[in-house]
Amino acid sequence: MMPTSLLRRVAPVSAAAFAAAAMLVSPMAMPTEAQAAEQYMAVPSSRVGPFSAMGTGYYGGIIDYMTYVNMNGGINGVMFTWQECETEYNAKRTVECFQRLLTGPNGQRTLVFDTLGTPGAYAVINRMAEEEVVLAQYGYGRTDAADGTVWPWVFNAASHYWSQIGMKLKFMAEQEGGVENMKGKKIVHLHIDSAYGREPLPAMRKITSDWGMELVEISIPPPGLEQQSQWLQIRRERPDWVTFWGAGSGMNATGMTNAARMGFPRERLVYVTFGGAEEDMVPAGDAAKGTFVVANAVPGRDFPLVKSILDKVYGAGKGNMENPDRVGQVYWNRGLGAAVMWAEAIRNAQRIHNKEGQPVTGAEFRDGYEAINMTPERLEELGITGMVAPFALSCEKHDGAGEFRMMQWNGEKFDIVSDWMGPPDPTFIRQLVEDSAGKFAGENNITPKNCS
Amino acid sequence: MADLLFFLEVLIGGLLAGVMYSLIALGFVLIYKASSVFNFAQGAMVFFAVLSFVGFMELGIPFWAALPVTVVLMIFVGMATERMVLRPLVNQSEETLLMATIGLAFVLEGMAQFLWGVEVRRLDLGIPDVPMAWLADTTGIFVSVFDVVAGVVAAIMVIALALLFSKTKVGLGLRAVADGHAAAMSIGIPLKQIWMLVWATAGIVALVAGMLWGARNGVQFALVWLALKALPVLIIGGFTSVPGVIIAGLIVGASEKLAEVYIGPYFGGGIELWSPYVLAVIFLMFRPEGLFGEKHIRRV
Numbered sequence: 001m002m003p004t005s006l007l008r009r010v011a012p013v014s015a016a017a018f019a020a021a022a023m024l025v026s027p028m029a030m031p032t033e034a035q036a037a038e039q040y041m042a043v044p045s046s047r048v049g050p051f052s053a054m055g056t057g058y059y060g061g062i063i064d065y066m067t068y069v070n071m072n073g074g075i076n077g078v079m080f081t082w083q084e085c086e087t088e089y090n091a092k093r094t095v096e097c098f099q100r101l102l103t104g105p106n107g108q109r110t111l112v113f114d115t116l117g118t119p120g121a122y123a124v125i126n127r128m129a130e131e132e133v134v135l136a137q138y139g140y141g142r143t144d145a146a147d148g149t150v151w152p153w154v155f156n157a158a159s160h161y162w163s164q165i166g167m168k169l170k171f172m173a174e175q176e177g178g179v180e181n182m183k184g185k186k187i188v189h190l191h192i193d194s195a196y197g198r199e200p201l202p203a204m205r206k207i208t209s210d211w212g213m214e215l216v217e218i219s220i221p222p223p224g225l226e227q228q229s230q231w232l233q234i235r236r237e238r239p240d241w242v243t244f245w246g247a248g249s250g251m252n253a254t255g256m257t258n259a260a261r262m263g264f265p266r267e268r269l270v271y272v273t274f275g276g277a278e279e280d281m282v283p284a285g286d287a288a289k290g291t292f293v294v295a296n297a298v299p300g301r302d303f304p305l306v307k308s309i310l311d312k313v314y315g316a317g318k319g320n321m322e323n324p325d326r327v328g329q330v331y332w333n334r335g336l337g338a339a340v341m342w343a344e345a346i347r348n349a350q351r352i353h354n355k356e357g358q359p360v361t362g363a364e365f366r367d368g369y370e371a372i373n374m375t376p377e378r379l380e381e382l383g384i385t386g387m388v389a390p391f392a393l394s395c396e397k398h399d400g401a402g403e404f405r406m407m408q409w410n411g412e413k414f415d416i417v418s419d420w421m422g423p424p425d426p427t428f429i430r431q432l433v434e435d436s437a438g439k440f441a442g443e444n445n446i447t448p449k450n451c452s
Numbered sequence: 453m454a455d456l457l458f459f460l461e462v463l464i465g466g467l468l469a470g471v472m473y474s475l476i477a478l479g480f481v482l483i484y485k486a487s488s489v490f491n492f493a494q495g496a497m498v499f500f501a502v503l504s505f506v507g508f509m510e511l512g513i514p515f516w517a518a519l520p521v522t523v524v525l526m527i528f529v530g531m532a533t534e535r536m537v538l539r540p541l542v543n544q545s546e547e548t549l550l551m552a553t554i555g556l557a558f559v560l561e562g563m564a565q566f567l568w569g570v571e572v573r574r575l576d577l578g579i580p581d582v583p584m585a586w587l588a589d590t591t592g593i594f595v596s597v598f599d600v601v602a603g604v605v606a607a608i609m610v611i612a613l614a615l616l617f618s619k620t621k622v623g624l625g626l627r628a629v630a631d632g633h634a635a636a637m638s639i640g641i642p643l644k645q646i647w648m649l650v651w652a653t654a655g656i657v658a659l660v661a662g663m664l665w666g667a668r669n670g671v672q673f674a675l676v677w678l679a680l681k682a683l684p685v686l687i688i689g690g691f692t693s694v695p696g697v698i699i700a701g702l703i704v705g706a707s708e709k710l711a712e713v714y715i716g717p718y719f720g721g722g723i724e725l726w727s728p729y730v731l732a733v734i735f736l737m738f739r740p741e742g743l744f745g746e747k748h749i750r751r752v
Contacts, residue, residue: 050673052570193722221725223677225669228465229712229724235594236458236713250674253572257581257668261596263588283574283670287581322569 037078039346039359040104041066042113042133044087044097044120050223050248051089051117053279054331056322058116059084061335063320064327065343068309071316075346077357081106087120094120102131111365112136112342117247118196128153132362134345134369138338139164139273139296143199146399146430147437148370149448155369156399157341158296158334158388161272162432163402165200165243166423168270168294169207171406172241179424183212188234190255191245193219200245203432207424224251231258245272252280257287266290273404277330281409289411293330294404297337298387299414301328305383306336330414337388344382345369370395389420395451399433402426454592461593462713463706468599470685470705471606475661477682477689477697478609479654484691485617485630486650487538489549495679496560497655501526502662506575506671507568526655529560534648542643543633561676573671581668602664606698609660613653614694622649630692684728688735690745699743704728 046055066080085097114136115121121141128135139158145151173179191197208215246252252275267290276293349360349368373392379385391401406418423429483491508518579601583594617623628636637643689700712724
């Protein structure tokens with residue numbers, strides 16, 4: 001007979017493991033009344049494999065919120081229904097999951113697709129307009145998709161990597177006593193050798209050049225479990241700061257342990273949003289202490305919405321997380337932030353198109369997404385004041401606030417060490433987005449949408 | 453002088469990293485010696501072993517009790533592999549056995565996550581992964597205490613395994629089995645027991661490798677990818693030589709670090725992923741059986 005704690009582990013994980021093994025599509029819909037209106041959502045999760053820590057937390061947060069909304073009567077009576085498909089964070093499987101999840105068991109087309117990863121987003125991005133599905137990149141993916149005139153079906157509502165690198169440099173400047181003190185400083189951008197790792201470079205090169213800094217780019221071949229050569233180079237370069245752009249807990253934890261081996265101060269090491277969560281910090285042990293990580297959705301359990309989900313959903317035994325202690329952590333709160341936007345967009349779509357109490361189409365959902373206006377008052381109503389920055393989207397502007405908060409790992413949890421901060425020159429970042437999107441439109445004969 | 457010291461630091465770091473690669477490669481050599489098959493499941497065995505070890509500790513079993521419990525589990529895995537995977541395939545081609553190990557890899561990866569979950573775990577062996585203070589103070593060279601301990605552990609395992617294969621009847625039987633299953637059985641060598649023993653030993657080697665790598669980088673799925681690091685080591689050292697993988701591990705570790713640091717910047721960095729394979733191809737051209745591998749002469 002298996003010990004009770006082992007059984008507790010086995011039961012919830014088994015679904016994910018079997019799903020991965022057989023690439024099954026498993027209906028995860030909440031029981032709803034037969035006559036209740038439903039809104040189908042695709043959930044391309046990554047619950048097994050090297051990116052499982054990220055996937056279980058993020059999609060767990062999304063599913064917990066949808067469950068919570070359903071337990072509170074849905075969105076004007078419209079209940080969420082969803083299906084999961086295991087991608088293992090693999091671009092090819094993401095495409096397969098997109099095809100499998102496109103239409104739900106109730107015959108509805110999904111409104112949204114959220115790959116939780118740049119490789120997957122790039123793999124399906126060109127299908128969005130054709131299938132009329134919104135690609136909701138929550139702080140990842142193709143940066144110039146923030147230009148809604150060229151990418152009408154793609155959003156980056158939790159802000160993108162160019163804003164993020166700008167914010168990091170601004171934070172460093174504050175630590176150094178001002179931008180004027182950045183002249184002559186050396187910064188290493190240590191990144192996974194992929195498009196994702198190089199994504200922030202256009203903005204980073206320009207800002208560091210403008211500030212008179214020296215930028216050294218060092219790449220790590222995936223999977224990144226061995227980084228000794230890169231950290232030896234860093235030791236030789238003796239930089240003032242290192243920005244780390246990794247993916248997967250193996251690579252992320254290794255970055256910090258190697259920094260410790262080389263005696264590089266973690267208080268000078270700044271991690272990307274997808275590089276630093278509790279699952280990345282804990283395996284690195286003491287080596288992680290002092291490391292900075294950028295947040296687009298702040299972790300914590302004190303937000304009223306998180307408390308309410310714990311009370312209602314987990315209190316009723318309907319929570320999605322195998323380990324409820326992970327509720328309120330970085331990835332779970334990020335998933336919650338994403339799902340809140342889905343619900344807000346549906347609510348807006350129902351209102352704009354006079355369909356309250358009825359399901360909406362992909363095109364209507366997109367209109368609702370563009371109408372999202374997360375004012376401080378609205379964030380207060382939703383119970384997530386301070387968790388995400390206030391922002392508004394529009395037909396042209398598909399990115400969020402462009403603001404982040406800096407966190408620092410204290411050995412046990414993250415301390416929030418800054419207020420919401422944006423890049424030093426948001427106008428320049430926006431121009432960079434529009435130039436890049438415009439170039440893409442020109443190369444692909446795309447006529448930008450007229451938003452006026 | 454500073455340049456020379458830096459070169460030495462890269463070299464020493466590379467050699468110590470190479471020892472860690474050798475530890476992974478050892479498991480492959482054991483299986484290859486017994487069944488002439490490249491065990492695709494070795495990375496999965498590393499993951500399964502160390503995740504089970506940490507999982508047992510989470511159930512409340514103390515460190516020193518969890519270790520023998522996991523060893524017993526890996527012996528059981530070895531026995532089950534012999535009974536359910538290898539025995540039905542006696543006298544089948546090497547390609548068939550290779551495919552069987554690919555299947556085994558999927559089973560072990562799935563089983564590990566099924567039993568213990570997918571969360572990343574921390575494993576603290578109590579060995580600090582920080583530079584040796586006296587060396588850093590006297591020479592300015594940073595060498596991790598952890599790497600030195602790992603090197604010593606790997607050396608002990610290699611000596612023990614080398615003695616097992618050269619000084620015991622089991623080792624002799626192993627070599628006979630590798631040459632031909634049917635021929636070995638016809639002269640009374642107990643094939644089943646030999647296979648069982650070897651797979652169990654490979655499981656224990658996987659556990660040690662997993663503990664050292666898991667303590668450095670966290671116990672997580674990415675450990676299955678470590679097998680990629682062992683392939684060039686095996687090509688250079690020879691698939692059948694225990695001392696060979698140690699020498700090859702040192703060559704691969706040192707060369708990839710030196711290449712990354714001194715040549716990498718000219719190629720945009722990130723060359724240590726493929727530079728060991730370039731070295732392996734060069735070895736294949738001049739010594740296809742590897743440095744210490746057995747030269748096979750076949751009548752055609």
